[in-house]
Amino acid sequence: MNQNIIQINQPILSIQNLSVAYDKDKLAVKDVTAGIKKNAITAIMGPSGCGKTTLLRAINRMHELYPNITTTGQIKLYDENIYDMSTIKLRRKVGMVFQRPNPFPTLSIYDNVIAGYKLNGIRLKRSERDEVVETSLRNVALWEEVKNSLHKKGNFLSGGQQQRLCIARALAFKPEVILLDEPTSALDPIATAKIEDLLIDLKESYTIVLVTHNMSQAARISDNAMYMYLGELIEYDETTRIFTNPQNVSTQNYITGRFG
Amino acid sequence: MRHLEQELVALRQDVIDMWKLVISQVSNSGEAILSFNKEMAQKVAMREKKVDAYELKIDSECENIIALYQPVAVDLRFLLAVLKINSNLERIGDFAYGISRVLISNPTVILDAELIMDTNLRVMVEHVNKMLLQGLDAFENEQPDLASAIFSEDFQVDEINKNATQLFADYIQKSPDRAFDCLQLFSTFRRLERIGDHCSNIAEEIFFYIDAKVLKHSEKL
Numbered sequence: 001m002n003q004n005i006i007q008i009n010q011p012i013l014s015i016q017n018l019s020v021a022y023d024k025d026k027l028a029v030k031d032v033t034a035g036i037k038k039n040a041i042t043a044i045m046g047p048s049g050c051g052k053t054t055l056l057r058a059i060n061r062m063h064e065l066y067p068n069i070t071t072t073g074q075i076k077l078y079d080e081n082i083y084d085m086s087t088i089k090l091r092r093k094v095g096m097v098f099q100r101p102n103p104f105p106t107l108s109i110y111d112n113v114i115a116g117y118k119l120n121g122i123r124l125k126r127s128e129r130d131e132v133v134e135t136s137l138r139n140v141a142l143w144e145e146v147k148n149s150l151h152k153k154g155n156f157l158s159g160g161q162q163q164r165l166c167i168a169r170a171l172a173f174k175p176e177v178i179l180l181d182e183p184t185s186a187l188d189p190i191a192t193a194k195i196e197d198l199l200i201d202l203k204e205s206y207t208i209v210l211v212t213h214n215m216s217q218a219a220r221i222s223d224n225a226m227y228m229y230l231g232e233l234i235e236y237d238e239t240t241r242i243f244t245n246p247q248n249v250s251t252q253n254y255i256t257g258r259f260g
Numbered sequence: 261m262r263h264l265e266q267e268l269v270a271l272r273q274d275v276i277d278m279w280k281l282v283i284s285q286v287s288n289s290g291e292a293i294l295s296f297n298k299e300m301a302q303k304v305a306m307r308e309k310k311v312d313a314y315e316l317k318i319d320s321e322c323e324n325i326i327a328l329y330q331p332v333a334v335d336l337r338f339l340l341a342v343l344k345i346n347s348n349l350e351r352i353g354d355f356a357y358g359i360s361r362v363l364i365s366n367p368t369v370i371l372d373a374e375l376i377m378d379t380n381l382r383v384m385v386e387h388v389n390k391m392l393l394q395g396l397d398a399f400e401n402e403q404p405d406l407a408s409a410i411f412s413e414d415f416q417v418d419e420i421n422k423n424a425t426q427l428f429a430d431y432i433q434k435s436p437d438r439a440f441d442c443l444q445l446f447s448t449f450r451r452l453e454r455i456g457d458h459c460s461n462i463a464e465e466i467f468f469y470i471d472a473k474v475l476k477h478s479e480k481l
Contacts, residue, residue, distance in 0.1 A: 216330055243332045245472035252333050257262060 004247035005236045006224070011035030012176060012207050013059065017073035020054050020063060024070075028054040030231040031073070036177075041199060041208045043222035043239065045215060047254065051231040052211045056179050059209065060094040061087050077176065088120060095170030099182040101162030103154030103169070110150040112165055113137060113172050136168040139205075140198055160191025164198065177207045185213065196221050215255055219243045227251040264329045268338065271321045275342055275349075276400060278314035282349045283392045285311060285356035286455060290385030292360055293448055296371060301360035311353030318346045334469075341469035345399070348458040348465075352392070355451040355458075362444045369441050375431055376445070379424035384452050387417045391459035395466065404470045407463035411480040417456035424449050 013036035020029040029051040036042050044052040057063035059075060061082065075082045082090050103112045113133045117124055124132065133150070137143040142164045146157070154165055163183060170178055180199075184192040199208055199221055212218050218225050218239065225242045227235040227250070235242065235251040246252045253259040285304055292300040322343050325331060331339055362369065376382070391413045398407035428446045432439045464475045 215332070219332065244336065246333055255332050256335050257264065 003232075003234060004251075005034060005233065006238065008035030008037045008224075010038070012038040012078065013209075014076040015055075015059075015073070016076070018055070018058060018075060019072045020051075020058055021070045022066060022068070027231050029058065032228075032233045033073075034226065034233055034236050036207060036209060037224060038207050039203055039205075040223040041203050041210060041221055043218035043225040044209065044211045044228060045213075045218055045225060045254070046228035047259075048213075050228040052226075052228050053181055055228070056181055056209060056211045057096075059177070059179055060091050060096055062096060092116075092120075092173045093175050094177040094179060095173060095175040097163070097166050097170050097178065097180045097183050100186050101159055101166050103157075103162050103165050105153065105155045107154065108151045109137075109146050109154050109157070109165060112154045113168050115169060116173050132172050136172045137165075139171050139202065140164040140168045141194070141201075142168060158191065160187050160194055163187060163191070163195060167195075167198065167202075171202075171206075175206065177209065178202070180208065180210045182211055182213060184217065192217070215243075227254060229254070264325070264331065264335065267321070267325050267329070268335065271318065271325065271339075271342060274314065274318050274321065275345060276396065278311065278318065278346070278349055279392070279396045279399070281307065281311055281314065282353050282356070283389065283396065285353055286392060287385075287389050289356040289359040290381075290389065290452075292363060293371070293445075294376065294382055294385065296363070298363045298367075301363040304356055304360035305364055308353060308357040311350060315346055315350040315353075318342065322346075337469045337472060341465040344465045345462050348461050352455050352458050355455050358451050359448050362448060366441075366444055369444050371441060371445050372431075372438070375427070375442070379427050379445075379449065380420045381424075381445075381448065381452075384417055384420045384424075384449065387413050387420070388452050388455045388459065391417075391456060395459055395462045398463070398466045402470050404463075404467045404473075407466040408480075410459050410463040414456045414460045417453055421449050421453040 015032055015034050015036070018029055018032045019027055021027045032055060044056060046052045054063055058071065059082070063069060063071070064087075071083070077090070077093060082094075104115055107115060110133050111118070113136050114124070114129055117129075117132070134143060137146065142161060145161065154162060157165060167178070167183075184195050187195065196217065199210070202208060210218075210222065222239045225237065225239040226233055227242065227246075227248070229250055235246060235248045237247070242251065243255060246255065250259070285307060288300050289304045291297065292304065322339050325339060391410045394406055394410050394413070398404060424446075428442055432442050435442075460480075467473045467475050
């Protein structure tokens with residue numbers, strides 16, 4: 001198949017010949033090589049089962065939670081192979097936000113934000129904790145909405161607020177990269193617009209990789225976009241080019257809704 | 261067939277129908293001038309409103325498709341090209357109407373048959389008719405190569421117009437009493453030359469739509 005993959009200068013993440021198999025004979029991700037641009041939003045698109053979530057999860061080794069998984073190739077964060085790092089260190093640098101907002105239901109908003117520190121046994125002074133909580137919540141534009149109810153449980157918030165809380169939780173560790181797996185698929189259009197605006201603001205300080213089924217969303221907010229099909233990276237280009245003049249017929253058929 | 265595809269098929273058919281109407285308008289207005297046929301000129305004038313109605317219909321269809329389906333890639337390029345082709349075709353329709361008005365608005369006008377022959381009006385009319393047909397062929401068959409011939413045809417139309425200008429100037433100097441009629445005929449050349457330019461614009465849009473190439477403001481020959 002005719003591939004079109006752009007080269008990224010000085011990528012923050014370099015994915016090199018990455019293959020992931022859940023079974024011996026079934027590759028979910030096939031020999032993917034791509035760079036991820038720093039301080040940009042990279043969208044991963046493709047039909048269900050194309051390997052986009054597996055690729056995203058491989059970037060912070062979340063996919064290793066599945067039994068019998070085999071991974072070949074490598075992913076470098078700057079010059080460091082993530083498979084040589086501890087997962088604790090890696091996940092501090094590469095945070096993940098999931099499809100459904102999943103704040104810890106028994107924890108307060110405050111404790112949700114610093115949950116990562118608590119779970120990792122990292123002790124912070126009260127003043128440091130307060131600063132992490134406030135900065136993280138301000139970064140997701142949630143501070144003004146919740147500053148008077150920090151010690152209430154997170155699950156009283158609306159869906160969009162809960163998802164922003166989850167992003168705040170991912171930001172609390174000051175990661176380099178934030179991975180988001182369809183972060184707005186459970187949200188209404190207004191909450192979706194808020195998250196999209198937030199992601200555009202966040203790329204000033206973070207690198208964002210986003211799996212999305214919503215092609216309009218990929219078109220609106222991403223700088224670069226990948227199209228995957230049957231585990232292969234078919235096309236990777238600037239988003240404006242993908243949505244105006246894709247080079248691969250399969251990409252064109254997918255984004256114009258003729259297939260997938 | 262998906263809804264979007266149905267809408268695009270219907271839109272394409274409307275553009276083709278408008279194109280065919282404009283071709284007949286240009287061909288009839290040219291023939292009316294060449295054969296001094298006022299009846300044919302009236303026919304062109306009567307159908308001008310139909311061209312305008314197509315323009316409004318196609319604009320509205322494009323607006324609806326963009327608002328309802330948010331097309332991308334080839335579909336988006338098609339719509340953008342159609343919007344521009346539509347306004348170019350409407351302008352061409354206006355010029356055909358303008359040519360026919362020479363006979364309708366000036367019942368006493370007498371066009372010098374010898375001057376018509378010397379200035380190559382018939383050849384010019386044939387060129388613009390051909391350009392419109394080549395454009396339609398390229399659009400219908402999605403073959404931009406067929407549209408590339410339009411650029412060289414336009415060059416020839418420009419040449420005929422340039423040469424005719426000198427002949428008209430000489431004619432007016434020799435027969436100043438015929439200046440008014442002569443200028444009426446000259447306006448036909450100017451309009452045909454503009455039709456040629458609009459055909460070139462259309463050819464550029466066909467390249468953009470099919471090959472995603474931008475030829476605007478570049479050397480084509």
